[in-house]
Structure formats: C-alpha cells, structure tokens
Amino acid sequence: MRIGIAGAGLVGRLLALQLARAGHAVEVFDPAPHAEARGAAGWTAAGMLCPVAELQCSDEHVFALGLRSLDLWPAIAGQLGLEMEFNRTGSLLLAHRGDEGVAARSVEFLTRKAPPGYEPQALTPAQLRELEPAVRGPAHAWLLPGEGRIHTVQGMQALAAAATAAGARWRWRTTVERLEPGALWLAGERQAFDWVFDARGAGARPELPVRGVRGEVFTLHAPGLKVQRPLRLLHPRYFVYMVPRAVDQIVVGASEIESEDRSPVSLRTTVELLTAAHSVLPELGEARVVASEANLRPALPDNLPLVDTQAGLTRINGLFRHGWLIAPAMVQDALAALP
Numbered sequence: 001m002r003i004g005i006a007g008a009g010l011v012g013r014l015l016a017l018q019l020a021r022a023g024h025a026v027e028v029f030d031p032a033p034h035a036e037a038r039g040a041a042g043w044t045a046a047g048m049l050c051p052v053a054e055l056q057c058s059d060e061h062v063f064a065l066g067l068r069s070l071d072l073w074p075a076i077a078g079q080l081g082l083e084m085e086f087n088r089t090g091s092l093l094l095a096h097r098g099d100e101g102v103a104a105r106s107v108e109f110l111t112r113k114a115p116p117g118y119e120p121q122a123l124t125p126a127q128l129r130e131l132e133p134a135v136r137g138p139a140h141a142w143l144l145p146g147e148g149r150i151h152t153v154q155g156m157q158a159l160a161a162a163a164t165a166a167g168a169r170w171r172w173r174t175t176v177e178r179l180e181p182g183a184l185w186l187a188g189e190r191q192a193f194d195w196v197f198d199a200r201g202a203g204a205r206p207e208l209p210v211r212g213v214r215g216e217v218f219t220l221h222a223p224g225l226k227v228q229r230p231l232r233l234l235h236p237r238y239f240v241y242m243v244p245r246a247v248d249q250i251v252v253g254a255s256e257i258e259s260e261d262r263s264p265v266s267l268r269t270t271v272e273l274l275t276a277a278h279s280v281l282p283e284l285g286e287a288r289v290v291a292s293e294a295n296l297r298p299a300l301p302d303n304l305p306l307v308d309t310q311a312g313l314t315r316i317n318g319l320f321r322h323g324w325l326i327a328p329a330m331v332q333d334a335l336a337a338l339p
C-alpha cells in the first residue's frame with residue numbers, strides 16, 4: 001500500500017519502521033526541520049518502562065500494553081541493528097525516613113492494583129545496598145521486578161535510521177492540516193494514499209480532543225556514579241524519578257503540569273527535582289547539568305491511550321506519560337487491524 005503518516009515522533013517512527021519493513025511505500029510528514037530536531041515528546045522522555053509503577057495513574061489496559069511492549073522492544077532493537085540501550089533489571093520505589101505514610105499508601109495502592117506476581121517487593125537495607133550502592137538517602141525501598149528502561153534519544157535516532165534503511169521517506173517542514181480516510185491535506189492540497197495514520201501527538205487537535213501536559217526533565221552527567229535501575233522517590237510533595245542512561249548520565253524528571261507551555265524549565269521545578277534527586281543520590285552533588293528540557297505529553301480526556309481504525313485511516317494517540325512503555329504494542333494492534 002501507499003501509506004502516509006502524519007507525525008514523525010515516537011509513534012510515527014515506529015509505524016514507519018514496521019510498515020516499510022513489511023514492504024509498503026511509506027511517507028512521513030512532520031513540521032520539524034529535520035530528523036534530529038527535538039520537537040516530539042519522544043525525545044524528551046526519560047525512558048522508564050514501568051508498567052507497575054505507572055498503575056499509580058493508569059489502568060489494566062495500559063499495564064497489559066506495557067508488558068507486551070517490554071517483550072517487543074528487544075525484537076525491535078534487534079531489527080534496528082543499531083545501538084539502543086535497553087534493560088529490564090527492575091525499578092525501585094524509594095522513601096525517606098519520615099515519609100512512611102505516603103510510601104505505605106502508594107505501595108498498598110500498587111499492590112492492590114497490580115496483578116498477582118507483580119506486587120512491589122520490600123527490600124532490606126542490605127538488599128538495597130547490594131542492588132544500588134549509590135542510593136544512600138532513602139531508608140525504605142521496594143523492587144518492581146521486570147521493569148526496565150530505554151535510551152530514548154538513541155531510540156528516536158535508531159528508529160528513523162532503520163525506517164530509512166527499510167525505504168521510508170521523510171517530508172520535513174511539512175504540516176499535515178488534517179486527515180481523512182485515504183488522504184492527507186498539505187498546504188491546502190489533498191494528497192491521496194491507500195491508508196493514512198494520524199500520529200501527531202499533542203498536534204492532533206481539533207480532530208481529537210487531545211491536550212498537551214507539560215513535563216520538565218534534566219539530564220545530568222555524573223561520571224563514576226553507578227546506577228542500574230530507574231529510581232522513583234515516594235515523596236509527599238513531589239513526583240521525582242532518576243533514570244540512568246549511557247554514558248554516565250542520569251535523567252531526572254519530571255513535573256506534570258496542566259499547561260501547553262513549552263518555555264524553559266522553571267526555577268520551582270529545578271529546585272524540587274534536583275533537591276530530591278540529590279537527597280537520593282548524594283554523589284549527584286558534583287554532577288553537571290548538561291540539559292534541561294520541557295515538552296508536552298499527548299493526553300486524551302480520560303488520560304488513556306487510543307487506537308482508532310476506520311477504512312483508510314488509523315489514529316493513535318493518548319500515550320500520555322507512558323508512550324515508550326506502550327507504543328510497540330499499540331502499533332502492533334494498529335497494524336493487525338489493517339486489511
């Protein structure tokens with residue numbers, strides 16, 4: 001088929017790769033100036049792949065998509081033949097002494113919501129030291145086995161490169177004004193395809209009631225600091241996580257603000273996130289802040305993901321704060337619905 005994809009973010013790149021590899025003629029349209037321009041939320045994401053921890057703000061469908069995607073990522077990475085850091089050694093929930101109340105509530109909530117076998121496992125201080133010796137602030141820890149992380153910048157680069165190698169063509173600096181079954185509208189002109197995909201994330205209004213939810217993250221360079229797993233601090237005021245990534249980097253995130261403001265990171269977020277991160281990993285004191293970014297998570301009114309297929313047109317949206325966690329399974333479902 002001749003396929004048109006609106007949006008070259010995380011979903012657009014995954015679609016382009018899978019469809020081009022299946023032998024379709026794929027064209028991807030995006031207003032970004034080139035493949036490395038960091039407009040898509042996919043670039044900014046910290047890369048936590050945490051289906052249980054995300055149950056805090058998701059449901060059993062997102063959980064199931066997450067588990068399937070965790071199994072799909074290694075196969076996708078194998079197809080890419082390029083370096084894309086991915087691991088699945090679990091993640092940790094952490095709490096400081098004095099925050100036992102909020103920690104107990106969060107852990108109980110996740111234990112109730114997680115299917116049997118996926119509940120958080122309490123760690124003794126000695127077990128925590130063995131798993132993550134650099135974690136020195138928090139007194140309490142729980143392991144979420146099987147959760148993982150992915151290097152999202154490498155992932156965005158590798159997906160585009162592999163899709164290009166498979167024959168996908170990219171139309172940068174091109175805004176899709178609207179989609180209809182079998183057609184994209186570009187600069188007032190209708191361009192016909194056999195099938196079109198809407199993967200515009202927060203840009204899919206007004207056809208979808210999507211909104212952007214602002215998130216801010218920091219990238220720290222911390223040579224010598226050994227952290228293996230995503231760390232999430234259960235704190236009464238802030239939601240803070242730290243995700244290690246090659247080489248010697250830690251991504252600290254993330255605010256969640258009901259605003260479509262893409263301006264630079266605020267002072268309040270800087271103080272909250274970095275103070276909390278330092279309280280977990282004291283060695284971060286000498287880390288260098290190499291980047292701070294703000295971007296918009298695409299969310300539908302129920303904060304749940306959507307794959308909507310009609311003849312000639314598929315819309316994929318609402319990946320919200322767990323796009324990397326669930327995108328491979330969503331794309332698999334979308335492609336399974338093609339004729």
Ligand SMILES: Cc1cc2nc3c(=O)[nH]c(=O)nc-3n(C[C@H](O)[C@H](O)[C@H](O)COP(=O)(O)OP(=O)(O)OC[C@H]3O[C@@H](n4cnc5c(N)ncnc54)[C@H](O)[C@@H]3O)c2cc1C
Nearest residue numbers: 007009011041042046047048176201203215322323324325
């Ligand atoms: C701060 C932050 C931290 C995050 N952390 C994580 C995490 O740890 N784990 C996780 O799983 N997820 C995380 N996410 C969520 C994840 O990044 C998103 O869910 C995911 O990127 C959504 O993918 P998408 O392809 O729908 O949208 P995007 O990746 O935003 O891509 C949308 C693309 O559509 C293009 N576009 C927009 N309008 C148009 C138009 N009119 N025509 C053509 N193209 C258009 C845009 O330029 C963009 O390239 C995080 C997000 C943020 C912001």
